[in-house]
Amino acid sequence: MTLPDGALRAFAGPVSGSDIAAAIGPGLAKAAIALSVDGRLRDLATSIDHDAAVAVITREMPEGLEILRHDAAHVMAEAVKELYPETQVTFGPATETGFYYDFARTQPFTPEDLERIEARMHEIVRRDEPITREVWDREAAIAYFSDIGERYKAEYIAEIPQDEEISLYRQGDFVDLCIGPHLPSTGRLGQAFKLMNVAGAYWRGDPKNAQLQRVYGTAWAAQKDLDEYLYRLEEAERRDHRRLGRELDLFHMGEEAVGSVFWHPKGWTLFRIIESYMRRRLDAAGYQEVKAPQLLDRSLWEASGHWENFRDNMFIAESRDARVLAVKPMNCPGHVLIFRNRLRSYRELPLRLAEFGNCHRNEPSGALHGLMRVRAFTQDDAHIFCTEDQVKSESIAICRLVLSVYRDFGFDDVEIKFADRPPQRVGGDAVWDRAERDLKAAVEAAGLPFTYNPGEGAFYGPKLEFHLRDALGRQWQCGTLQLDFNMPERLGASYVGEDGGRHVPVMLHRAILGSVERFIGILIEHYAGRLPLWLAPVQIVVASITSGAAEYAAEAARACRAAGLRTGLDIGNEKIAYKVREHSLAKTPIILVVGRREQADRSVALRRLGSNDQEALALGDAVARLSQEAAAPSAT
């Protein structure tokens, strides 16, 4: 046997994983839960009768944790079958943080049921039932599961390819079809798991099938990992942008406009700061801003392909003269119309048209989620009309701009995915081949690593997706770059080339923030509401200690405002401790406290959010320093 460190170990005859672990050391024998044989995961009890590269898997290893979680799903299924024998089991895999199992049962599981199931799971772990693998004859397995009323299992076994083994795992009285591997016994699972919630899920993910009840759980190698995970969940809840949006008085959403945002003064201030930052970056990058109509005639959407491919998501309206119009779900057709409004020369290319486009998409009600998924949003959209030769340099410039913008907002960890042709699309395969080739060449030329996201391209072209990672480690798709050989032609865009002939331009669709609304949601959660100074809607509050200092406080606030700082004034008759608390909870980055002392020597006591210290400095110095600090990044 070859061990991971390259060491060789010889055994007289066939050995099991337990034998190998025991041969290496008693500590490992105890920690072992499974085995990797020539790169494939096996049960510890598997007998190996040939030379192989083996590695002992422990519960702390990623592979081990996955096995443990998969076992938690089986233990849950066993508990459910014991408590509710009429329930049918279906699938129960491990997830990123735990596991789930889909059950078929007429009666819904209640939170109380979940408590009972969890208690029974702990009991099954204490029973420490051996988990054993059995290979069954296909027909016998189908007959067995049919007999005990497990129709989903029987259906599934019948579809397993003929050349594959039908392996079953037995623990106590519970037998489940499973590829494995599994722990040697239920006791090895440990008690660091918890059932989280129950939700509906379609059998095999298809809405046409029956809806099952999916019970989610989380499981970890050790109790402290579970505690940490539960703490992370609480932290995510504290950072929830819907909650912070209300607490910080940024926006609200209501029944009167489901899926749309009512921006309050502070939230809209943030929106405008972001917008003007982007305008500055776009101006510097050679874009020209435009504004296209909200409502556009049906014939345009038919020509663009939206009517055929995107109709379900579009809001339709009618004019008095009975023309059918659609509220724009995308900005591209409008920009093409601006492009082709007059004859264009190759000398104008690349022509970069940008718009903060207000788009409406009729999302299914169940998809809506705060600012993250709305029906009305603002895209920081742009379309670049260029020649095929210019695709590469334009794409590189876009990638650089995207990454630079993300850095300015505090996101350094960005992943790029390449999404190729989707099943439903316009344009022939030859065109798609060319588009995919060019886009890939461009991202490669930009020197950026990427992974694949097959079948996820736009209906008119392949795309690059920019996914950024926030402070909690969650990924969000924001930016996108799409290469489109189809729409310019469909909408009749052309330019006069060097040769005097007409040519169809290539179009690059790109967004950086994606939806400004959603990006704000991500920012709020990333910073837990404590926005950096340049983004904070209220940057400073000047708070007086006594009414005697109110005059001077007002003067200090005026000085800040004159320097362009967004400044509030609090001369109420509360104690200073109360004011500090109020403005700290409101996540104001800077509090300038002024009392008699400060008034006397024209100074301020500067207190930063998150710090308990104050710094005394002259009013003029404070204003100078803060206005420098508050400057937006990349303001060259």
Add this chain to the structure above:
RNA sequence: GCCGGGUUAGCACAGUGGCAGUGCAGCGGUUUUGUAAACCGAAGGUCGGGGGUUCGAAUCCCUCACCCGGCACCA
């Protein structure tokens, strides 16, 4: 859209068939305060909408809307 759970004052929540409550915020007053909650007072409700059962409904039933968690969707 589907499954499940919710909706009580601006916010957080209690109230399971018999007089709608608590805390915070807001409002009025007192207090003039030195870095994360001073004190007193008065007010605030179509218990999500509609329908039903009942002598009586926030409470039980039906229905619609919206919200939450997933699923599906995210072009």
